[in-house]
Amino acid sequence: MDPFEDTLRRLREAFGAGRTRPAEFRTEQLQALSRFLQDNKKLLQDALAQDLHKLTKLGSAFIRKEPYGLVLIIAPWNYPLNLTLMPLVGAIAAGNCVVLKPSEISKGAEKVLAEVLPRYLDQSCFAVVLGGPEETGRLLEHKFDYILFTGSPRVGKIIMTAAAKHLTPVTLELGGKNPCYVDDNCDPQTVANRVTWFRYFNAGQTCVAPDYVLCTPETQERLLPALQSAITRFYGEDPRTSPDLGRIINQKHFQRLQALLRCGRVAIGGQSDESQRYIAPTVLVDVQEAEPVMQEEIFGPILPIMTVGSLDEAIAFINRREKPLALYAFSNNNQVVKQLLERTSSGSFGGNEGFIYLTLSSLPLGGVGHSGMGKYHGKFSFDTFSHHRACLLAPPGLEKLNEPRYPPYNERTQQLISWALSFPTCTLL
Numbered sequence: 001m002d003p004f005e006d007t008l009r010r011l012r013e014a015f016g017a018g019r020t021r022p023a024e025f026r027t028e029q030l031q032a033l034s035r036f037l038q039d040n041k042k043l044l045q046d047a048l049a050q051d052l053h054k055l056t057k058l059g060s061a062f063i064r065k066e067p068y069g070l071v072l073i074i075a076p077w078n079y080p081l082n083l084t085l086m087p088l089v090g091a092i093a094a095g096n097c098v099v100l101k102p103s104e105i106s107k108g109a110e111k112v113l114a115e116v117l118p119r120y121l122d123q124s125c126f127a128v129v130l131g132g133p134e135e136t137g138r139l140l141e142h143k144f145d146y147i148l149f150t151g152s153p154r155v156g157k158i159i160m161t162a163a164a165k166h167l168t169p170v171t172l173e174l175g176g177k178n179p180c181y182v183d184d185n186c187d188p189q190t191v192a193n194r195v196t197w198f199r200y201f202n203a204g205q206t207c208v209a210p211d212y213v214l215c216t217p218e219t220q221e222r223l224l225p226a227l228q229s230a231i232t233r234f235y236g237e238d239p240r241t242s243p244d245l246g247r248i249i250n251q252k253h254f255q256r257l258q259a260l261l262r263c264g265r266v267a268i269g270g271q272s273d274e275s276q277r278y279i280a281p282t283v284l285v286d287v288q289e290a291e292p293v294m295q296e297e298i299f300g301p302i303l304p305i306m307t308v309g310s311l312d313e314a315i316a317f318i319n320r321r322e323k324p325l326a327l328y329a330f331s332n333n334n335q336v337v338k339q340l341l342e343r344t345s346s347g348s349f350g351g352n353e354g355f356i357y358l359t360l361s362s363l364p365l366g367g368v369g370h371s372g373m374g375k376y377h378g379k380f381s382f383d384t385f386s387h388h389r390a391c392l393l394a395p396p397g398l399e400k401l402n403e404p405r406y407p408p409y410n411e412r413t414q415q416l417i418s419w420a421l422s423f424p425t426c427t428l429l
């Protein structure tokens, strides 16, 4: 018998039903909390007296953003410069020393970062270290003051476990399967252009790329010729000869993707060439949810289409899976886009748009749940790599003002304290 089960289920059900979302609900609950404090002042005072025998002022309160100290940045291979240098900028701006661990898989970038970058930075503060899983495991035995990891959820768990041994805070920028809902009410060619662009960019090796499309069978039939048309327009009749289509990073990933091509039925593309690590922009249909292509992050130029009967069914499908890093919704109807936004959760959201939001420094990049924790980009990077230290500086004199806080307490001092507490900027006990 688990004493928490019922309570946790009840709360999860309420959250799932959207109880806590409306602004009115939040206001009501905060007002109720305020009433609790007002109505039960005496009760609470007695309780505090019983537990702790326990009662701040003119001065200046401020947040001091301080560097954590020694930061470790671990990066993946798919955007090997961007995903090392973007966090590095934030860590330097916030005043930290940094150990940078690029991916051992993107060997070209790893070599330049290790051999050339240190010539530009103060080597007493910044170091690039090399290695794969084993070396990184040894590196993680050391204490760091902050770790920002970008990579898979599997390795994210290893990083967090290692960080926990030193109580080191982490930002985990992870991956997963990003849904892309396409509504019946849409212009199929516009949707196909946008989806083709952001699915096959970098040969699909992008963490925020749409991993699969969700639509009705009717929309699938309208979308397929439009996707074929967009793929031909962007990459030509033979995409293998296109200078704009990337290649798969290595043989291991090529073999993994080859296996995924056997799921469902190939509707578009499907060709591959192992000698070039080439896989054509591919669309799969008749895919089952239990098949590997719907179980693991694809991270390649393959786009399965899963058919659903309705918007509600699509939302239920999304919500019974792990929270994705990104979620996309295409519709001519704003209400449909809004519903997707309100009834789901994801690290980021694109309404009738791909991952171009990544270029906006006003927006953070970060996952939620299984797709990660924490965020960076722009000002968020500075905040991520800074400890927000709460500070209060009081004047050394004016001791008279402190008298009411010192015991023994009486009716008058309690009234004075209650009055002082009614000012939100007043420094409290």
Ligand code: NAD
Residues within 6 Å of the ligand: 074, 075, 076, 077, 078, 079, 083, 101, 102, 103, 104, 105, 131, 132, 133, 134, 136, 137, 150, 151, 152, 153, 154, 155, 156, 158, 173, 174, 175, 176, 206, 207, 208, 297, 299, 325, 365, 367, 372
């Ligand atoms: P990965 O998790 O295999 O490797 C990432 C880093 O971890 C590499 O530097 C690697 O050397 C290190 N590493 C690997 N195994 C380790 C271990 N056992 N112990 C310690 N360190 C280890 O990821 P990847 O294959 O390089 O990148 C692909 C993944 O990254 C995808 O899941 C993708 O979605 C995700 N990703 C996320 C973002 C984001 O911003 N959220 C961006 C790019 C990629």
